Amino acid sequence: MEEYNAVRDYLLAQDQAGALAPFKFSSLISLERYSPPKADVLAYLDQGAPAPPRAARADMVVEKEDGSLARIAVKVNLPSPSTWTRVPVIEGRDEVFHQVLGITAAEHTTPMREMVTEMVNGPLYEIITVIYEGASRLANNCTTKCMGLRQVGPHQVVIPEAGDRSKFDVYSTFGLERRLPGVDGGNTRAFQGSYLHRLSHITFDFHTLAEGGPKLVGINLMGTVYSTVEDVLAAWNDPANSAWREWTIPMIDSQEDALYATFQPRPGSTRSPDKPLAAISFDPYGARYKIDRNKVMWMGWELELAESKRGPKWYNIIFKGERLAYEISHQEAFAAYGGHDSGLHHTQYYDGVTYAQGYRGSEMVPGIDCPLNAAFIDSFQALGGGGRGRIGRRAWCVFEYDTALPLLIHDFTPGVGGGGVRNTALVMRTKLTIGNYDYIQEMQLHLDGSMHVNAVLSGYMQGSSYVPTVSQLWGNQVEVGMGSALHDHTMNWKVDLDVGGRSNQIEMDRVVPWRFNDNANRLWTSKKLDKMISQTEFGMNMNPATPMKLVVQSTEKTNKWGTPRGYAIHSTPHHQVYPHDDPALASFAWTKYNVAVTKFYDGEWTSSLEQDDIFPGAPALNFDSYLNGESIVGEDLVLWVTSGTYHIPHSEDAPVTPTTHGNKAGFTLIPFNYFDENAAMDVSDLFTADGTVPKAEKPLPMIMKWANDGACVPSYENVPSAFA
Ligand SMILES: [Cu+2]
Numbered sequence: 001m002e003e004y005n006a007v008r009d010y011l012l013a014q015d016q017a018g019a020l021a022p023f024k025f026s027s028l029i030s031l032e033r034y035s036p037p038k039a040d041v042l043a044y045l046d047q048g049a050p051a052p053p054r055a056a057r058a059d060m061v062v063e064k065e066d067g068s069l070a071r072i073a074v075k076v077n078l079p080s081p082s083t084w085t086r087v088p089v090i091e092g093r094d095e096v097f098h099q100v101l102g103i104t105a106a107e108h109t110t111p112m113r114e115m116v117t118e119m120v121n122g123p124l125y126e127i128i129t130v131i132y133e134g135a136s137r138l139a140n141n142c143t144t145k146c147m148g149l150r151q152v153g154p155h156q157v158v159i160p161e162a163g164d165r166s167k168f169d170v171y172s173t174f175g176l177e178r179r180l181p182g183v184d185g186g187n188t189r190a191f192q193g194s195y196l197h198r199l200s201h202i203t204f205d206f207h208t209l210a211e212g213g214p215k216l217v218g219i220n221l222m223g224t225v226y227s228t229v230e231d232v233l234a235a236w237n238d239p240a241n242s243a244w245r246e247w248t249i250p251m252i253d254s255q256e257d258a259l260y261a262t263f264q265p266r267p268g269s270t271r272s273p274d275k276p277l278a279a280i281s282f283d284p285y286g287a288r289y290k291i292d293r294n295k296v297m298w299m300g301w302e303l304e305l306a307e308s309k310r311g312p313k314w315y316n317i318i319f320k321g322e323r324l325a326y327e328i329s330h331q332e333a334f335a336a337y338g339g340h341d342s343g344l345h346h347t348q349y350y351d352g353v354t355y356a357q358g359y360r361g362s363e364m365v366p367g368i369d370c371p372l373n374a375a376f377i378d379s380f381q382a383l384g385g386g387g388r389g390r391i392g393r394r395a396w397c398v399f400e401y402d403t404a405l406p407l408l409i410h411d412f413t414p415g416v417g418g419g420g421v422r423n424t425a426l427v428m429r430t431k432l433t434i435g436n437y438d439y440i441q442e443m444q445l446h447l448d449g450s451m452h453v454n455a456v457l458s459g460y461m462q463g464s465s466y467v468p469t470v471s472q473l474w475g476n477q478v479e480v481g482m483g484s485a486l487h488d489h490t491m492n493w494k495v496d497l498d499v500g501g502r503s504n505q506i507e508m509d510r511v512v513p514w515r516f517n518d519n520a521n522r523l524w525t526s527k528k529l530d531k532m533i534s535q536t537e538f539g540m541n542m543n544p545a546t547p548m549k550l551v552v553q554s555t556e557k558t559n560k561w562g563t564p565r566g567y568a569i570h571s572t573p574h575h576q577v578y579p580h581d582d583p584a585l586a587s588f589a590w591t592k593y594n595v596a597v598t599k600f601y602d603g604e605w606t607s608s609l610e611q612d613d614i615f616p617g618a619p620a621l622n623f624d625s626y627l628n629g630e631s632i633v634g635e636d637l638v639l640w641v642t643s644g645t646y647h648i649p650h651s652e653d654a655p656v657t658p659t660t661h662g663n664k665a666g667f668t669l670i671p672f673n674y675f676d677e678n679a680a681m682d683v684s685d686l687f688t689a690d691g692t693v694p695k696a697e698k699p700l701p702m703i704m705k706w707a708n709d710g711a712c713v714p715s716y717e718n719v720p721s722a723f724a
Contacts, residue, residue: 010081023062071098091603096620145251146179146186152343170208173343193261195436195460203341223340223470249481298426310352331492339485350613361395362433370397436460448680449671457663475649484649495639500554502636506534510548539593560676571667574644584616589623600636
């Protein structure tokens with residue numbers, strides 16, 4: 001943290017002294033550890049070359065002489081900053097354009113809030129008080145049935161001509177929300193489950209052009225947009241719309257009024273009150289992992305944890321003395337919404353570049369977020385980039401867990417033999433809480449050399465009114481008048497594997513039908529493999545109708561059987577449904593592919609850049625520029641893996657989204673001809689059936705061994721039935 005603050009202060013002092021000329025410092029985008037060139041790091045790790053000097057990388061917005069803004073990046077020496085040098089922002093580009101909205105809250109947000117308040121408290125109040133049963137007028141220090149005003153989603157910007165940011169058009173939508181009178185006079189949304197209290201039976205749409213203040217362009221009532229307050233009143237009073245008066249939402253005066261959105265116990269009986277504690281995990285001989293600062297070691301594995309603005313990173317992943325991956329890092333968590341109000345259907349969140357999710361690791365609770373036998377690691381969080389850093393307590397946990405599914409198994413028939421290997425895994429987990437949402441991000445290492453990278457979703461949905469006959473197109477009802485809106489969670493990881501060294505290639509093993517005539521001239525249908533080496537960079541989608549395995553292979557090393565050593569990747573298939581000719585896709589082009597493969601460049605370090613979220617269609621970085629036809633045979637390769645899920649809101653999403661409902665994104669890397677046999681045959685918890693122990697007692701040896709060795713184990717006298 002001292003270093004972070006020192007670099008920040010040093011750069012500000014440099015700017016004050018005019019040393020950044022011709023640039024003038026404007027703001028800090030990020031300040032992180034500088035990643036030295038990979039070749040230098042490998043020379044140090046593998047060949048005894050000197051360690052590359054430690055340094056920090058600062059990405060800054062600077063003002064140029066002509067007044068325009070640009071993004072540059074500098075490297076600053078550590079631990080005591082005294083020099084800085086420019087480094088490329090992204091491969092081949094020392095500077096990229098940078099644009100902010102250039103309008104202040106006073107010019108933009110304040111007038112919109114005032115206009116909405118005037119309409120809600122004035123001509124529309126009769127409608128409001130009917131729909132939102134008895135709602136008070138918008139006011140400070142509200143005492144009953146309180147409402148607040150809030151913007152729906154982020155501002156969205158349309159640029160009519162690519163690159164011409166002087167002609168932008170900002171879309172903003174405002175709506176109402178329920179507030180609690182007891183909390184700050186009903187002024188804030190600081191109460192449990194407030195995210196599920198957003199009201200959108202009526203919302204207000206504005207456009208702000210580069211010149212001129214915001215203009216009201218529409219009022220959305222019950223899913224239909226009207227141009228003026230008069231049109232809204234006419235529609236409300238039209239007898240054809242009389243049903244609207246029944247589509248009401250009760251206001252809340254206490255937390256109990258909205259139990260559905262809270263973790264408070266529900267009325268009625270509790271399940272299993274006499275045995276309130278479920279199965280727990282423990283390490284009978286003590287932890288088998290070791291943690292040394294950010295380095296984690298376990299059962300032949302070692303790697304280093306790091307955090308970045310975009311999410312967790314795992315570096316230098318080694319198994320049984322060989323490097324499998326140089327870097328696996330989370331890049332972006334993208335969520336694009338649909339909904340009956342324009343705030344929702346314009347909403348696209350970039351939780352990495354915009355909300356710095358990597359710095360939002362929230363404190364994890366032993367026994368809830370991670371098992372009781374987990375070790376916890378604090379993290380450094382540089383929120384906001386320009387602000388001072390802070391320590392995130394218990395932001396990571398590390399633990400070995402019993403998957404309760406054998407890794408290898410065959411029947412233990414006495415005299416015949418068989419055996420098994422228990423499947424335990426080492427988990428390194430962090431939980432990123434970004435506003436309403438929680439992303440549990442983890443890496444799991446297995447005894448056989450497999451790696452899983454998971455992002456599991458929980459937390460509150462972004463609430464929305466449930467308007468009968470309208471909202472069903474975007475979800476389901478979760479409470480009286482309340483719902484949420486359809487959205488996706490699309491995530492991207494950078495996967496820099498080094499399989500048997502840096503010289504790699506991609507083999508696609510497709511399973512294809514094979515028809516043939518036998519000697520009796522009968523037609524048979526079977527199947528075979530169509531193996532192909534990919535020649536140039538590509539992005540592709542997995543299709544269950546054309547099954548295939550994508551294997552990263554060494555072009556230099558084979559296993560004992562002469563097969564190129566390899567690692568295969570399985571990802572949870574997820575497709576962005578936007579048509580590929582949609583101009584906004586330029587800002588999140590990586591969502592088009594399950595997997596893209598590129599040749600490694602130090603400068604191609606990320607798949608998205610800051611600010612490209614609010615100016616879709618004219619990004620500073622279009623990921624497709626990485627896919628420029630270079631050869632990928634015998635090269636150092638990077639896989640850009642996209643996985644995710646569609647979130648269709650349903651009633652069991654209240655109070656929060658459960659981790660069981662398939663809300664899981666991620667991928668698995670499995671050894672594929674990398675070893676000569678399964679790599680887990682050397683572990684101590686291998687069972688061999690030797691024919692001397694009766695079958696019924698087979699689970700016993702390990703438990704007995706623990707007891708005989710006097711290791712600290714729970715009292716098994718209390719649970720004899722399972723093993724008797
Ligand atoms: Cu969701």
